[in-house]
Amino acid sequence: MVNSEYVLRPATADDHDRFVSLFATSMMFESTPTDLDRELFEPERALLAVDGDKLVGTAKAMSRDLSVPGAVVPAAHVTAVGVRATHRRRGILSSLMSRQLREVPEALAVLWASEPGIYGRFGYAPAAWGVSYEVDLRKVGPHPVHRGADRIEELPVEDAPAQLAPMLRELQTKRPGVSGRSEQAWRKRLQDEPESRGGKTARLILVHRDQAGSLDGYALWRGKLSWGSGGPANEVTVEELVALHPTAYHALWHHLLTLDLAAKLEFGHAALDEPLQQFVSNPVALNRRLTESLWVRLTDVRRALTQRRYASPVDVVVEVSDDLIDDNNGRFHLTGDTEHATCERTESTPDLSLSVGELSATYLGGRSLAEFAATGRVSEHTPGALPVTTAAFQWPAVPASIEIF
Ligand SMILES: CC(C)(COP(=O)(O)OP(=O)(O)OC[C@H]1O[C@@H](n2cnc3c(N)ncnc32)[C@H](O)[C@@H]1OP(=O)(O)O)[C@@H](O)C(=O)NCCC(=O)NCCS
Structure with missing residues (x-):
């Protein structure tokens, strides 16, 4: 098979829905595009491979910034890479990647890889490791918090983009590898369609307020009802946790590790130097696993x-x-x-x-x-x-x- 079977071209706004549909099919998930997805689409940054009138390959870049050592810089956030199953191993991904990398205006591109074997050949390399937790809440033994005038509150989702954004921006000044979010990207992050919850509750947004009343940390999490032979065994999934000070970090984690009825907590995005083990008496019960990240x-x-x-x-x-x-x-x-x-x-x-x-x-x-x-x-x-x-x-x-x- 030769490359002349397909051509590459930039997308137009009209291509959005079939672009998403091909990528979703290639990853084997269901996707119903929303108006927000269409708003966020940057067609001039999306590449299509087309065979006749059939879409056979996709790749796009999102314009976002990224914290790097000592700075926050523009970085092409590459995503939605997929090739139709009938057209794989004929070089379509290679053509998409070569063209995209030569055309990005930013000095660097970043992505999350579905499989480790795909992107090294194009000069990408894992630059950050992550750690995932599967915490046994019955054994982990969180250290007690000494409560002052600080407090934990729940935030309504409509207030979240404006309230959480400054904390994410501050995190970017402290840690490399953190992607910035526009107001639209925040709305996308906080989208919470019931059909995508997988049996879990709606997302809850916790914030920590310091003694002076300023927000200095937040957590996004969900719960899931589970009842075992030994009684309640609910599951907690922490999706994101940002804490700018040790008090906020300890208070948010203490809250999440001591929820009534819960037996297990999962968190997929801990940093390699995550200090959570210092706040529990049994770090082994965090069940840490190294993962590939950015x-x-x-x-x-x-x-x-x-x-x-x-x-x-x-x-x-x-x-x-x-x-x-x-x-x-x-x-x-x-x-x-x-x-x-x-x-x-x-x-x-x-x-x-x-x-x-x-x-x-x-x-x-x-x-x-x-x-x-x-x-x-x-x-x-x-x-x-x-x-x-x-x-x-x-x-x-x-x-x-x-x-x-
Ligand atoms: C991964 C995917 C995009 C590759 O597309 P493709 O058009 O088949 O890739 P190419 O034909 O250009 O392959 C280029 C090279 O990468 C290798 N390769 C492709 N996919 C690979 C994979 N999943 N793991 C390891 N190597 C892979 C090919 O063998 C080929 O190697 P060679 O140059 O030594 O011959 C496609 O298989 C796909 O859509 N997979 C499911 C969705 C997915 O995982 N997308 C990535 C999201 S991050």
Whole structure:
């Protein structure tokens, strides 16, 4: 089979519903597009593969920002990647990815992968790990909270976008890997169609108010009735939890870990450095599991390296190879620290060489260049350049993505 069977073209607004339908079918879920979905669709950022009058492949990018070490920058949020089952393994995904990556205006693209084997060949790399919990609430033993004048409240959904948005923005200044949300994106996040609840309750929105009455944390969660032979065994699903101060963090988690009738709590988006184990007497009962989280792909190496900050001073020449984006090939002189960064093309002798995949993996500061040097994927030409650059690229707050998009 050859590529000439299909053509690629950007979508138009009229393509929205069949675009969504093909992607949903490729992932095997039911989808009924809403007006909000149509509002959020950026047709010029959506690519279609078409065979005659049949849609056979989709990929789109959403314009959102992302926190990276020391900054919040625009990042193409890639999603809705799907190929019709009758047209797979003929190179349609490869054509979609190559074109999309060459055309994105942002210096980096990010995505969540359905399977780990798909995106590495296009220069994407996992740049953040996540941790999921399946907490045994009968055994975990949450530490008591010492209540002052702070309190936990429920927030009506109509107030949520305006009240929660400032907290998410503040989280972005503290932790890399967090995607920003426009007002529309907040409304999408909080959409709660009964048919998508899977037997769980409507979403509840908790907020924490500090002693002065300001909001400094929130949690989105649902419950599910379950009755075992031993009595009540309800299940709690925490969808998102943002806490800007330790008191808010402890109070929100204490509330969720001590709900009456509940036996199990699931949370899929903990950070690798999540401190919850410090607030319980039996951390083993959190049942933690490592998961893959955000994948990153630098589409403009020079600009991307200038946009982030570095944990310690760095002055290094890196030689980069990229099979897909020609402009990323070559040597770059990078200088930076916690306040500034510059990155320019150079002909100087390289101190380190690596491919765009390793640079993408370490971009958010959660993975180490030394880890890749250990398998020969980063080469050190100037003795000492590797530890200094490794330390500069890492970041004190581990990256974590708090939502699958
Ligand atoms: C994943 C998917 C988009 C791939 O589309 P496709 O058009 O069949 O992919 P291509 O033919 O361009 O494949 C390119 C290469 O990737 C490999 N590949 C494709 N899908 C893969 C997968 N799921 N796991 C591992 N490798 C995969 C192919 O074998 C091929 O390898 P090669 O270059 O060494 O021959 C398609 O299988 C699909 O729609 N899957 C279900 C939905 C899904 O998972 N979407 C991704 C959401 S993040």
